[in-house]
Amino acid sequence: MSVVVYAPASIGNVSVGFDVLGAAVSPIDGSLLGDRVEVAAGDQPFTLKCVGDFVAKLPAEKEENIVYHCWLVFARELDKKSIELKPVAMTLEKNMPIGSGLGSSACSVVAALDALNRFHNLPLNEVELLTLMGEMEAKISGSLHYDNVAPCYLGGLQFMVQELGIISQSVPCFDDWYWVMAYPGIKVPTAEARAILPSQYRRQDVIAHGRYLGGFIHACHSQQPELAAKMVKDVVAEPYRERLLPGFSNARQYALEAGALASGISGSGPTMFSVCNDLEVAKRIARWLEDNYVQNDEGFVHVCRLDSTGSKVTGSEL
Ligand SMILES: Nc1ncnc2c1ncn2[C@@H]1O[C@H](COP(=O)(O)OP(=O)(O)OP(=O)(O)O)[C@@H](O)[C@H]1O
Numbered sequence: 001m002s003v004v005v006y007a008p009a010s011i012g013n014v015s016v017g018f019d020v021l022g023a024a025v026s027p028i029d030g031s032l033l034g035d036r037v038e039v040a041a042g043d044q045p046f047t048l049k050c051v052g053d054f055v056a057k058l059p060a061e062k063e064e065n066i067v068y069h070c071w072l073v074f075a076r077e078l079d080k081k082s083i084e085l086k087p088v089a090m091t092l093e094k095n096m097p098i099g100s101g102l103g104s105s106a107c108s109v110v111a112a113l114d115a116l117n118r119f120h121n122l123p124l125n126e127v128e129l130l131t132l133m134g135e136m137e138a139k140i141s142g143s144l145h146y147d148n149v150a151p152c153y154l155g156g157l158q159f160m161v162q163e164l165g166i167i168s169q170s171v172p173c174f175d176d177w178y179w180v181m182a183y184p185g186i187k188v189p190t191a192e193a194r195a196i197l198p199s200q201y202r203r204q205d206v207i208a209h210g211r212y213l214g215g216f217i218h219a220c221h222s223q224q225p226e227l228a229a230k231m232v233k234d235v236v237a238e239p240y241r242e243r244l245l246p247g248f249s250n251a252r253q254y255a256l257e258a259g260a261l262a263s264g265i266s267g268s269g270p271t272m273f274s275v276c277n278d279l280e281v282a283k284r285i286a287r288w289l290e291d292n293y294v295q296n297d298e299g300f301v302h303v304c305r306l307d308s309t310g311s312k313v314t315g316s317e318l
């Protein structure tokens, strides 16, 4: 018996909700923008094989791959419950560029933990598993934030409530929105993009942040797309991170003039996202970004929709 789990790309922050809002996305052409992990019965406690387009960018040592740490914490939790851990042969299909702002490490973490849990007949519940996913993200980026792992695992637009034993809850979004995702092909490590942020903010920024985030969530629940799009503004990270993203300011200006409802930095960058409610506009912006924002052969642009499913089983073998 074996299982393969796919975990999709995600947009951390969605501009307006630094560390507390995230969205899962999948390309409309059906291509996979995410990692896959296979868990099969092994003849040793743990083995890991890595394949996929971005395998060369992974750490050379197996012990440095976050998938190995996922197995360690999963084993720890099973031990606490006195549940037997099966020997596993894991394979990571690394399709996501690292340090892209697309939640690459989250894809590996979510696919690995979801697959391990399914392989063991679901010994951990959703909150227990998401807690481990957050622990793994914190290990990588240096601080606990669920805005990639929660949408990647649960799908859709997710708001991190982190109260009453709940980590994240789903927020209704707009079915006709397209999300143009443009990855330029350069790397921006999350930990570095966090280190440049101020440790304190001015009162006017705090007030603006509250208005934008409150206004966005309100507009989503009352289904006012125009108002929601106006609220997609980032006063916490974008003003400081913009300088790490060559061409971002021009690209955002182009997208706005071409008819995008909003644009921003995906996660900690360098991927940029643009929201459109018209497919032709989305495709036009995608073409322009391919020519003007993508910097090398590793970059790409996808027109996406929200991925309402999150991680899912795609078969039993890679
Ligand atoms: N399976 C894995 N996938 C991705 N990164 C991994 C993996 N295993 C270990 N790493 C390491 O974790 C770090 C991930 O860096 P970082 O958090 O910047 O990437 P990211 O998850 O792609 O960022 P973002 O969330 O902005 O997309 C890198 O140092 C990378 O070598």
Ligand SMILES: N[C@@H](CCO)C(=O)O
Pocket (backbone or CB within 6 Å): 012, 013, 018, 019, 020, 101, 103, 145, 147, 148, 190, 193, 194, 237, 266, 267, 268
């Ligand atoms: N919320 C995190 C997401 C990282 O992908 C940040 O912006 O640093």
